[in-house]
Amino acid sequence: MTTPPNALPESQIPSQPVAAVQRPAAQLLYWSVRRELWENRSIYVAPLVAAVLAMLGFFVGLTQFSRTHRMTSADPAHQFLMLVMPYGHTAWLLLITAFIVGVFYSLDALHGERRDRSILFWKSLPVSDLTTVISKAAIPLVVLPILVVVITAVTNLVMILLNTAGLLLSGLNPIALWRQVPLFQMELVLIYGVTVLALGQAPLYAWLLMVSAWARRTVFLWAVLPLLAISVAEKLVFNTTHFLSMLSDRLIGGSTDAFSFITPSGAPVDPHFIPLSQITPGKFFGNPDLWIGLAFAALFLTAAVRLRRYREPI
Amino acid sequence: MACIEARGLRKSFGATVAVDGIDLRVEEGRILGLIGPNGAGKTTALNAILGLTPYQGELKVLGRDPWNDRDHLMLDVSFIADVAVLPRWLRVSQALDYVAGVHPRFDRAKAESFLGKTAIKRTSKVRELSKGMVAQLHLALVMAIDAKLLVLDEPTLGLDILYRKQFYDSLLNDYFDRTRTIVVTTHQVEEIQDVLTDLMFINRGRIVLNCSMEEFESRYLEVMVNPEQVAAARALKPLHERQVFGRSVLLFDRADRQQLAALGEVRTPSIADLFVAVMGNQNGAPQGAAQ
Numbered sequence: 380m381t382t383p384p385n386a387l388p389e390s391q392i393p394s395q396p397v398a399a400v401q402r403p404a405a406q407l408l409y410w411s412v413r414r415e416l417w418e419n420r421s422i423y424v425a426p427l428v429a430a431v432l433a434m435l436g437f438f439v440g441l442t443q444f445s446r447t448h449r450m451t452s453a454d455p456a457h458q459f460l461m462l463v464m465p466y467g468h469t470a471w472l473l474l475i476t477a478f479i480v481g482v483f484y485s486l487d488a489l490h491g492e493r494r495d496r497s498i499l500f501w502k503s504l505p506v507s508d509l510t511t512v513i514s515k516a517a518i519p520l521v522v523l524p525i526l527v528v529v530i531t532a533v534t535n536l537v538m539i540l541l542n543t544a545g546l547l548l549s550g551l552n553p554i555a556l557w558r559q560v561p562l563f564q565m566e567l568v569l570i571y572g573v574t575v576l577a578l579g580q581a582p583l584y585a586w587l588l589m590v591s592a593w594a595r596r597t598v599f600l601w602a603v604l605p606l607l608a609i610s611v612a613e614k615l616v617f618n619t620t621h622f623l624s625m626l627s628d629r630l631i632g633g634s635t636d637a638f639s640f641i642t643p644s645g646a647p648v649d650p651h652f653i654p655l656s657q658i659t660p661g662k663f664f665g666n667p668d669l670w671i672g673l674a675f676a677a678l679f680l681t682a683a684v685r686l687r688r689y690r691e692p693i
Numbered sequence: 694m695a696c697i698e699a700r701g702l703r704k705s706f707g708a709t710v711a712v713d714g715i716d717l718r719v720e721e722g723r724i725l726g727l728i729g730p731n732g733a734g735k736t737t738a739l740n741a742i743l744g745l746t747p748y749q750g751e752l753k754v755l756g757r758d759p760w761n762d763r764d765h766l767m768l769d770v771s772f773i774a775d776v777a778v779l780p781r782w783l784r785v786s787q788a789l790d791y792v793a794g795v796h797p798r799f800d801r802a803k804a805e806s807f808l809g810k811t812a813i814k815r816t817s818k819v820r821e822l823s824k825g826m827v828a829q830l831h832l833a834l835v836m837a838i839d840a841k842l843l844v845l846d847e848p849t850l851g852l853d854i855l856y857r858k859q860f861y862d863s864l865l866n867d868y869f870d871r872t873r874t875i876v877v878t879t880h881q882v883e884e885i886q887d888v889l890t891d892l893m894f895i896n897r898g899r900i901v902l903n904c905s906m907e908e909f910e911s912r913y914l915e916v917m918v919n920p921e922q923v924a925a926a927r928a929l930k931p932l933h934e935r936q937v938f939g940r941s942v943l944l945f946d947r948a949d950r951q952q953l954a955a956l957g958e959v960r961t962p963s964i965a966d967l968f969v970a971v972m973g974n975q976n977g978a979p980q981g982a983a984q
Contacts, residue, residue: 401768402797410794417787418780497780500831502745503772506795507764688763691745692778 407506411514412522415488421480422518426526429476430534433469437538440465441545460649463560466535467651470569473527473534474576481519485587486598488515489687496692508687512588516680519584524573532566564655571658572634579632579663582672585679592686595693629672637663694756696721696842696874697742701750704737711737713898714750719891721841722871726885727878728968729895735878738895739846742876743772755841768798771835772844779831781820785813792834804837807867825856832860836868843868845877849884857881861888882964892964894971902971915944915962916953926956933970944970 401407416422489512492498501511539560543553587602594601610623628635639657640648648657663669697719704712712734719725729735740746742754744763752759757766779788785808793801808815811829819827828849835843849857865888869875879885892909894902904912918926918941927934929952931943944962945953953959962970 400797401765402795407795410791413794414787414791417784418782492780495780496775496778499745499774499778500780502763503743503767503774504792504795505764505767505797510764689747691740 401505404510407510408514408517411506411510412517415514415518416522418491419484419487419518422484422522423526425476425480426473426523426530429472430469430530433465433472433534434537434541436468437465438541441542459559460652462556463565463652465538466560466562466565467649469534469538470527470531470565470572471651473531474573477519477523477527478576478580481523481584482587484518485515485584486591486602488518488588489592489683489690490594490598493690493693498687498690498692508684512592512680512684512687516585516588520577520581524577527573528566528570531569535562535565561652561654565652568653568655568658571660572637572653575634575637575663576632578673579634579637579669580629581676582679583629585676585683589679589683589686592683592690625668628668633663633666633669633672636666636669694721695719695753696723697752697754697876699742699750699752702738702741702752703749704734704741704746710898712741712748715895715898715900717893717900717903719874719876721874723890724869724875724877724888725891725893726882726889726964727876727893727895728882728964729878730972733895734898735895736846737898739772739774739844739876739878743770743774743844745774768796769841770844771838771840771842772846773831773835773848774844774846775850777824777827779819779827781818783819784815785817785819785830786815788819788830788834789815792838796838798839799834800837800839804833807833807836807863825852828852828856828860832863836863840873842874842876845875845879847879848877849879849881857884861885864888882968886964889964894968896972902967909964909967910961912947913944913962913967914948914950914953914959915942915966916957916959917942918957922956926953929953933966933973935966935969 492501539556539562542556546553546556590602591598606622606626610620610626613619613622637659638648638653639659640650640653642648642657648654695718697717699715699717702712702715702717703710715738717738727735727738737746741748741752742759744754744759744761744766747760754766755769759766783791789801789804792799792804808830811826811833813822813826813830819830822830832848849860852860861884864875877885877888889906891905892902893900913932916926917937920940923941926941926943929943929945929948932946933944935942935944944966950959
C-alpha cells in the first residue's frame with residue numbers, strides 16, 4: 380500500500396494498518412453455530428418440550444403405579460423391562476424429535492438466508508462459505524446429538540428422583556430401584572447410538588443441505604422427488620429395490636449393523652433397553668456402506684459450499 | 694495501488710450482457726458515485742467487486758481476487774447491498790455480538806456509540822424496527838468496521854428524507870477520513886452531489902461518463918439562455934436542451950464560460966440534469982429533443 384506523495388507523515392500511520400488476520404477458524408465456527416441457534420430456537424426448544432412431555436408421562440404413570448404394579452407378571456425379566464421402559468422412552472422420544480428438527484432445519488438452512496436476502500449480510504462478513512456450511516451441517520450432526528444425550532440424562536435423572544420420592548413417600552425402600560435401573564449404562568449406549576446415527580445419517584442431512592442451497596423453491600419436493608423417481612425407475616427397469624433399501628438403511632443410519640438384537644443366549648433384545656454388551660461397533664464400522672455414505676456426505680457438502688458461493692438472493 | 698482495478702470486466706446472464714467489458718480504476722480515498730438507469734449493470738458490477746458473482750476479465754480489489762478470496766477480502770471491505778438484508782429475527786445485541794465475534798476490525802464501542810444516538814434498543818429484533826432504524830443499525834455496524842473500501846448499493850432506498858440526509862451526514866462526518874474509499878449507487882442523485890469526489894455513469898453495461906467532481910464542475914455548464922439568443926446558443930452545439938418556465942436551458946460540454954455568459958445565466962448543472970442529458974443521447978434521442 381503506497382501513500383500518496385503529498386500525504387502528511389501523520390496520515391501514514393492510519394493508512395498503513397497491520398494486515399488484519401482472520402479470526403481463528405474455531406471462533407468463526409463457534410459464532411456461526413450460535414447464530415444458527417439464535418435463528419432456529421426449535422433446535423433446543425423442541426427437545427426440551429419432548430423431555431417435559433416424557434417427564435409428565437412418567438409422572439402420570441407413577442401415580443398409577445400401584446395399580447399396574449399388581450398386574451405385572453412375576454417374570455423378573457418382564458418386571459425389569461417395565462421398570463426401565465420409561466427411561467428408554469425418553470431417549471427414543473428425543474431421538475425422534477431431534478430427527479424431525481434436523482430434517483426441517485437442513486431443508487431450510489441454506490434456503491432461508493436466500494429467501495430473506497440476509498445472505499447478502501452474512502456474505503459481507505469475513506466468514507467463508509465453507510465455515511458457514513460446516514456450521515449448518517454441525518446442527519444435525521453434532522449439536523442435536525449432544526442435546527439428545529444431555530437432555531435425556533437430565534430428564535432420566537429427574538424421573539428416577541421423582542420415582543425415589545414416590546417410593547419414600549409410600550414407605551418403600553428406593554435402593555432396589557437405583558440398583559436395577561442401569562441409567563449410566565443406558566446413557567453410554569445412547570452416546571454410542573447418537574454417534575452411529577450421526578455418521579450413518581450424515582449423507583441424508585448433507586443431501587438436504589445441498590438441495591436447500593440449490594433449489595429456488597419447494598425445497599422439500601426437490602429433496603424427495605428425485606429419490607422417489609430413482610426408486611421407481613429402478614423398480615420399473617430392473618425390477619429391483621436396491622436404491623430404496625439403501626435409502627431406508629441411511630434413514631435409520633445403518634443402525635442395524637451397530638447393535639445385535641439377539642442376545643448370545645438367543646433371546647430377543649427389547650429396543651427400550653439395549654445393554655452395552657449388545658453393541659457391535661466392529662460390524663458397524665466394518666460395513667463399506669457407512670464409508671460410501673460418508674463419502675457421499677462429503678460430496679454433497681462440497682457441492683453445498685460451491686452452490687452457496689454462486690447463489691444470490693431469490 | 695488502486696483500490697479497485699478492472700480491465701475488460703464482463704458478465705452476462707445467458708444472452709443478456711449485464712456488464713460489457715468495463716475498464717475501471719478507483720484510487721484510494723475517493724467517493725465514487727455510480728449512476729445509471731435500472732438494469733444498467735451497476736449492481737452486477739458491484740457484486741463482481743464484492744465477490745458475490747463470477748465474472749470474465751481482470752478484477753483486483755485491494756490487490757485481491759474477489760471471487761476466489763471473498764472471505765479474506767471482507768476483512769477490508771464492507772458493504773450494504775440493500776436496505777433490507779439484516780435478518781428479521783436478529784436482535785440488535787446479537788448483531789453486535791456476532792460481528793464482534795467474526796470481524797477482527799469491528800470496534801464494538803464505536804457501534805454502541807452510534808446506536809446511542811438513535812432510538813434503537815439493544816433488545817429489539819430487526820423485525821420490530823422501522824425501515825429507517827434498520828438502515829441506521831446496518832450503518833452503525835458497518836461504520837464500526839475499520840474497512841478500506843465501503844460499497845453502498847442503494848443504501849437509502851425507501852427511506853424518508855430525514856433518514857437519507859442523516860445517513861450521508863454520518864457517513865461523511867463519522868466515517869470518511871480520506872484514506873477510505875466509498876463506492877455508492879443511488880437514484881437519489883441530487884442527495885450525493887456534494888458528497889462525491891468522482892462520478893461515473895453506466896448504461897447498458899458500459900461506462901458512458903467517468904470524471905472527478907472537479908472535472909465535472911469545470912467541464913459541464915448549463916446556461917439559461919435569453920430568449921433572443923437561443924439560436925446563437927444552439928449553434929454552439931449543446932449536449933442537451935430542456936425547457937424551464939418557458940425558457941431554454943442548454944447544457945454544454947467543454948464550452949467557453951465567457952462566451953456562454955454572454956448568452957444568459959451560467960451555472961454548474963446538477964448530476965441529475967447531466968445524467969438526463971447523457972442518457973437521453975445514449976438512448977438515441979436527438980440532441981435538444983426536450984423541446
